[in-house]
Every structure is written in C-alpha cells, then in structure tokens.
Amino acid sequence: MQCYQHNENVSVGLCKACQKAVCSVCATDTGRGLACSEPCSREVGVLNEIIDRSKQIYGIGSRSKLPPxxxxxxxxxxxxxxxxxxxxxxxxxxxxxxxxxxxxxxxxxxxxxxxxxxxxxxxx
The missing domain is CATH 1.10.287 (Helix Hairpins)
Structure with a gap:
C-alpha cells in the first residue's frame, strides 16, 4: 500500500483517526497509534481517551470480588x-x-x- 500523500513511498501503517495509509515521513507516533497530521494527532488522543474511559466504565481488565x-x-x-x-x-x-x-x-x-x-x- 502506498502513502496517501507520497505515492512513491510505501506505507508503514494507517492513521488511527482517518485510516489513511502513511509513510515514515508522514507518520507521527503518538505512543498509542499513528497520526498523519496535527489535527489527526489530537483526534488520536481523543480516541484513546474514549477507549480508556470505556474500559473503566465496563470494568474491562479489572478484577473485583463483588458481583456487578x-x-x-x-x-x-x-x-x-x-x-x-x-x-x-x-x-x-x-x-x-x-x-x-x-x-x-x-x-x-x-x-x-x-x-x-x-x-x-x-x-x-
């Protein structure tokens, strides 16, 4: 798959926010996903926050002795x-x-x- 912005470059992954293929030149590693631009980098942060809060709400990964x-x-x-x-x-x-x-x-x-x-x- 080729980079959406640099057609000559092979992509290294997908932007977590917009799902566009990005090459190593375009990709910004946010720590928990790739982003293709600064607006998408902020969006990746928001998506990660949603995921974290969902895990907390549903108790995914936590162990409790009490029933739900x-x-x-x-x-x-x-x-x-x-x-x-x-x-x-x-x-x-x-x-x-x-x-x-x-x-x-x-x-x-x-x-x-x-x-x-x-x-x-x-x-x-």
Missing part, C-alpha cells in the same frame, strides 16, 4: 419479591404466587447475567 451492580439489583428484587410473596405463609394465608414467580424470574435472570458478565470479563 446490575446483578446485585436482580438479587435484591428477587429477595424482596420472594419474601413478600411467601410472607403470608407465616399467618396461614395463601402464597402470593405472582410475586414468587416474579422473584424466581429475577433469580434466574440474575444468575444468567452473572454467568455472562464473568464469561465476557465485564464488571458492570
């Missing part, structure tokens, strides 16, 4: 629904089956979400 917050919500709603649904049993009244089913559903979906987030190594 979404899983805790599923567990909380499961426990509340099951507790309220089964509470009438203490007074000899019939069980609230809708709440028991809802709590069981939260438990199932929470378990499935936990397995999926661990498999994908996410922590959100």
């Amino acid at each position: 917050t979404g899983i805790l919500f599923y567990l909380f709603f499961a426990l509340v629904s099951l507790g309220v649904g089964l509470y009438p049993l203490t007074y000899g009244k019939p069980v609230e089956w809708f709440l028991v089913l809802m709590g069981s559903g939260f438990l199932v979906f929470g378990t499935m979400s936990y397995v999926r987030t661990r498999k994908l190594r996410l922590n959100c």
Whole structure:
C-alpha cells in the first residue's frame, strides 16, 4: 500500500483517526497509534481517551470480588419479591404466587447475567 500523500513511498501503517495509509515521513507516533497530521494527532488522543474511559466504565481488565451492580439489583428484587410473596405463609394465608414467580424470574435472570458478565470479563 502506498502513502496517501507520497505515492512513491510505501506505507508503514494507517492513521488511527482517518485510516489513511502513511509513510515514515508522514507518520507521527503518538505512543498509542499513528497520526498523519496535527489535527489527526489530537483526534488520536481523543480516541484513546474514549477507549480508556470505556474500559473503566465496563470494568474491562479489572478484577473485583463483588458481583456487578446490575446483578446485585436482580438479587435484591428477587429477595424482596420472594419474601413478600411467601410472607403470608407465616399467618396461614395463601402464597402470593405472582410475586414468587416474579422473584424466581429475577433469580434466574440474575444468575444468567452473572454467568455472562464473568464469561465476557465485564464488571458492570
């Protein structure tokens, strides 16, 4: 592949911002990607910032002993629904089956979400 600006030169990579082929004369190494110009160099910095923040938001690469917050919500709603649904049993009244089913559903979906987030190594 040839450089977009110097057709006689072979490219050494692609600009991370605009995806143009660049030769060793045009390329600016930003440390985390090549850039073809000063505006693209600033854009590469912005792209790297987006990538870093996304990793932080999704917890990619981090290890936590606690389950993700979404899983805790599923567990909380499961426990509340099951507790309220089964509470009438203490007074000899019939069980609230809708709440028991809802709590069981939260438990199932929470378990499935936990397995999926661990498999994908996410922590959100």
